[in-house]
Amino acid sequence: MQSCEQIAYLGPKASYTHQATLSAFNSDNYTFSPQTTIEDVFSQVQSGKADFGVVPFENSTNGSVVFTLDLFADQNAKHPDIVVCGERYVEVHHCLLGRPAAATQGHATGQTKAVPDETKSPSSSGHATPIPGNPTPSNSRAAPLTSLSHIKKLYSHPQAWGQCKTFLSCYLKGVERQDVSSTSRAAELVAADETNTTAAISSGIAAQMTGLDFLARDIEDEKDNATRFLILRRRSLEDTSPSFGKENGQEQAQAYKSLLSFTVSHTNAGALADALAVFKTHGINLTSINPRPSGEAPWHYMFFVEFSGKRGQTAVDDTLTGLDKVVRSWRWLGSWDNALQQKQ
Numbered sequence: 001m002q003s004c005e006q007i008a009y010l011g012p013k014a015s016y017t018h019q020a021t022l023s024a025f026n027s028d029n030y031t032f033s034p035q036t037t038i039e040d041v042f043s044q045v046q047s048g049k050a051d052f053g054v055v056p057f058e059n060s061t062n063g064s065v066v067f068t069l070d071l072f073a074d075q076n077a078k079h080p081d082i083v084v085c086g087e088r089y090v091e092v093h094h095c096l097l098g099r100p101a102a103a104t105q106g107h108a109t110g111q112t113k114a115v116p117d118e119t120k121s122p123s124s125s126g127h128a129t130p131i132p133g134n135p136t137p138s139n140s141r142a143a144p145l146t147s148l149s150h151i152k153k154l155y156s157h158p159q160a161w162g163q164c165k166t167f168l169s170c171y172l173k174g175v176e177r178q179d180v181s182s183t184s185r186a187a188e189l190v191a192a193d194e195t196n197t198t199a200a201i202s203s204g205i206a207a208q209m210t211g212l213d214f215l216a217r218d219i220e221d222e223k224d225n226a227t228r229f230l231i232l233r234r235r236s237l238e239d240t241s242p243s244f245g246k247e248n249g250q251e252q253a254q255a256y257k258s259l260l261s262f263t264v265s266h267t268n269a270g271a272l273a274d275a276l277a278v279f280k281t282h283g284i285n286l287t288s289i290n291p292r293p294s295g296e297a298p299w300h301y302m303f304f305v306e307f308s309g310k311r312g313q314t315a316v317d318d319t320l321t322g323l324d325k326v327v328r329s330w331r332w333l334g335s336w337d338n339a340l341q342q343k344q
C-alpha cells in the first residue's frame, strides 16, 4: 500500500463531513486532513496540498449549503480548478450534547442520566411555537432526556439550526445561539466550557469523542433528514480534451450527474428561459437549480444547475455547445456517478 493521498474535509473529527469522508475513502489508504472551514477544503484542493476534498452541499430539510455554492461561484477567482467527482449521502440525526443540570451527577462518557420530572424548561410545553411560515406546528418529535433550564447558550453549525427548528422552539426558545464552523467544533467548545451552561447540536459520534452527555437525541424535524456531500478534485489536463468522458458516452444519463454555473444578461427579457430551453431541446433532465449573487453588481445572479448525464455523452456535450451561444458565461463544475442510481 503505497498511496498516501490526502483528503481534506470539514472537521474536526466526528463532523458529518467526516462521516461522509469515511464512507467515500478507506482510512487505511488515505491520509485524512481535517480543515476548519469549507473554504479551507477548497483551498487545499486548489493548491494541490490535498488530492480530494469533501464538503456539504445540500440538506433534505434545510436546502442548499450556500457557503459551498458561493465557493463554486468563486467571485475572487481563488478556486478556478475545482471540479466535483463524486457525491455521498449521510443520514443526519442531531443530538443535543452538554452536561446535565446537577453537576453532582457527573458525566460518564456517552451516558444519559434521565431526570423524567424535569424534562421541560420553564417556558416549554412540548408544543412548537407558531411562526408565520408554519402557523400550526406539530409537537417536537423528540423530548429532552433531562432538564434544559440551565442551558444559556447553544453552539452549532448554521445549517443545523434550520434542521431542528421545532425542538428548539419547544424547549430552548430564546436561548442565545452561536454559529461555529461545524457541529463537531460545537461539541469541542461545549466540552471545554466549565460553566456547564452551554450545549451543542452535534452528532452522537461527537458525544463519544468529547465525553459529553446526551441531553436529547434525534432532535431533527424530519426523521429522514439527510445531507448530500460532494467530493472535489482539481481539474486536470484530461478534462479539457475533446474526447473527455467519451469512452463510456452511451451509458444511461440517470447514472450520472453534472453541475455547471452560468450567468445571463440582466436586461434581455427571457435570457434565463433561453438558457433553460437548451437543456429541454437536448432532453436533459435538470435535478436542481440555485441562484446566488454573482458579485458583479447588486441583484445580479449566477445560476447553478445540476442535471442527469455527464460530459462525453452527446446530449450533454451538445447542451454545453448550445448554452455557450445564449449565456454570458458558463463553467462546467464536474460530472460524477449518481449515488442514488445503480448503473445498468
Ligand SMILES: O=C(O)C(=O)C[C@]1(C(=O)O)C=C[C@@H](O)C=C1
Pocket: 010, 014, 015, 016, 017, 018, 056, 057, 059, 065, 092, 157, 159, 160, 181, 182, 183, 184, 227
Ligand atoms: O457541521 C458538520 O458536522 C458538517 O459536516 C456540516 C453540515 C452542513 O454544512 O450541512 C453537515 C451536515 C449537517 O447538515 C449539518 C452541518
